[in-house]
Amino acid sequence: MLPSPTPVDTLLIGGTIVTMNADRSILRNAAMAVDGGRIVWIGAEAEGLQAYKPKELLELNGMVVIPGLINVHGHWAMTLVRGLVDDCTLEKWLETIWRVEAALISKDTVVTGSQLAMVEMLRAGTTCAADMYWYYQETTEAARTAGFRIVTGPSFAEIEGFENYRNTNQAIAVEYLDHYQDVHLVHPCIQAHSAYMTSPATLEHVANLTHDRRLLFVTHAAESQGELLQVHQKHGKRPIAVLDGFGLLGERTLLAHCVHLTDDEIARLAESGTSVAHCPSSNLKLSSGIARVAAMVERGVNVGIGTDGAASNNDLDLFHEAQLAALMQKGVTGDPKVLPAEKVFSMLTIDGARAVGLADVIGSLEVGKFADLAVIDFSSANLTPCYDLYSHLIYALSIGDIRHVMVAGQVLMKNRALLTLDEDEVRSQANRIAEQVARIKSE
Ligand SMILES: [Zn+2]
Incomplete structure (x- = not known):
């Protein structure tokens, strides 16, 4: 029987x-x-x-x-400023986006923007995504309610106009990390916006927190030539050297962009096991440049793919990013053999999982x-x-x-x-917020 x-x-x-x-x-x-x-x-x-x-x-x-695809870098609620400023310099783009965000951001708007991002990502086959934004706890709860897997956590930054937002509150950060250390679908990490937005004292604090907790550390690094200058003015070094100096490179580190790396820096990322979040649309749209992904992969750097925020992309379709990543590298290297389809698909899946520290699960x-x-x-x-x-x-x-x-x-x-997100309701909420955004922009 x-x-x-x-x-x-x-x-x-x-x-x-x-x-x-x-x-x-x-x-x-x-x-x-x-x-x-x-x-x-x-x-x-x-x-x-x-x-x-x-x-x-x-x-x-x-x-x-x-x-399911893994979006290794993004700012979910920026769906609300999708298409608000296009076709301008990075400085102009940041000036407008930050001015609007400073007036717009609240728990409610961030939740709506994040829900809109999840609708879009699920429709594009994405099941897990990293988020770096304000009100990360509310976004975390929105993800849990939707059944979506999230990688997020406190994001330290010293941005003018945002002093009152809770990202920089260290007690709240610790409370969050304690509360979510073993919660289904939630994978806490520690983030710093970038070396140009954080003082040495903040980076020291972030490094201590990261090492004590043994959690993933996420930051933007070497995105544009302008950033290299700003980081040099603030820290006297290039971004990779700054992070290295604080012990912030390694297998639990994920660096977004890495467009401007020297051969030595690529070797250092490979040797330290540091992962990179490649965001090709964003890098092209803001004229940041083209990351040397083929060289990174060849040297053994683990690279995942991210959409970045919807304001610099302007969609959250990882399949589109992957195609662009493959084609760009073939174009700039003159070698059609680099980044074959199977490798690029692994960047969307298992390499992405490794980048966010979740390859075991x-x-x-x-x-x-x-x-x-x-x-x-x-x-x-x-x-x-x-x-x-x-x-x-x-x-x-x-x-x-x-x-x-x-x-x-x-x-x-x-x-x-x-089945878990009311798409019509989310879209109409986002459209209501858009009226507010338009008013703020014209002020
Ligand atoms: Zn970003």
């Missing part, structure tokens, strides 16, 4: 699973059992149907299952990891025919092809309908 089937929460059957495991296995006619938020079994469809009795059966009929579809995934319908014209899945994922996919999204076993998008 056959053993009775094991009860599980969900069984996905009939799909092709792009695992992104160490062997990069791709399993066809496969099945995956999910229980308690985690993947408990992966194997052949027929075997899965016999062995498991699911509460919910997801029939995928030849669709493709991928690990997400980034690939393997037994024991959280069931964070997206299901893609490969029947559309733009994905037909298909000779190579990675090629289509990077060069041909449109985010409209993404059908379902799951985070820690919970289906957040089913047949393109969002």
Whole structure:
């Protein structure tokens, strides 16, 4: 007699699973059992149907299952200032954006902007994202309510006009880190805006906090030539040397941008195990330059991909970023072999997980990891025919092809309908706030 089937929460059957495991296995006619938020079994469809009795059966009929994408750098609530200032210098852009933000930011506006970001990211197959912004605790709670995985925490900065915001409050930072050290879907980190926005004393404090807590440290570094000058004026060194001096490079450090690095600095990042968040659209749009990602990858630097905030992109579509990342490197190096599609897809998934310190729990579809995934319908014209899945994922996919999204076993998008966020309500709230933004801008 056959053993009775094991009860599980969900069984996905009939799909092709792009695992992104160490062997990069791709399993066809496969099945995956999910229980308690985690993947408990992966194997052949027929075997899965016999062995498991699911509460919910997801029939995928030849669709493709991928690990949920990881957006390693962004400022979620900046969706509210999307398209507010384009086509101007970085100085003008920052001046306008910061003036509007200083007048606009409140708990409520940040929550709405963050919800809008999650709607957009889920629709684009993203299941985990890093956020650096004000009111990070409220954003954290908004993410938990939506079932979305968040990497965030206090972000230290000394920005004129923002002195009263709580990011710089050290007691609140500690309270947050204590409270969220073991909360489902929340991965606390410690952030400093940048070396040009933080004094040596603040960097010292951040370094102590990071080392005591053994948490991920995130900052912007070497984004533009102007930043190099400002950092030099403030600290007498280049940004990488400043961070190195405070012991802030290493396997738990993630640096956003890194557009302007010397060969020695790339070698130092590789040697120290420091990760980089590559944000190609933002770097192009603000004319910051083109990061030497092919050189970084070749030297062994771990690179994930981020959208940055929606004001400098202007969308939160990681697939678009990945395609741009691949094409830009081929263009600037003159070598079409650099950053092949499979490598770029790993930057969106397992390399991104490593960048945010979560490679043990997400980034690939393997037994024991959280069931964070997206299901893609490969029947559309733009994905037909298909000779190579990675090629289509990077060069041909449109985010409209993404059908379902799951985070820690919970289906957040089913047949393109969002189940935990009221998209219409979020959009109308954001449009109401936009009237306020327009008034502030014209003042
Ligand atoms: Zn940024």
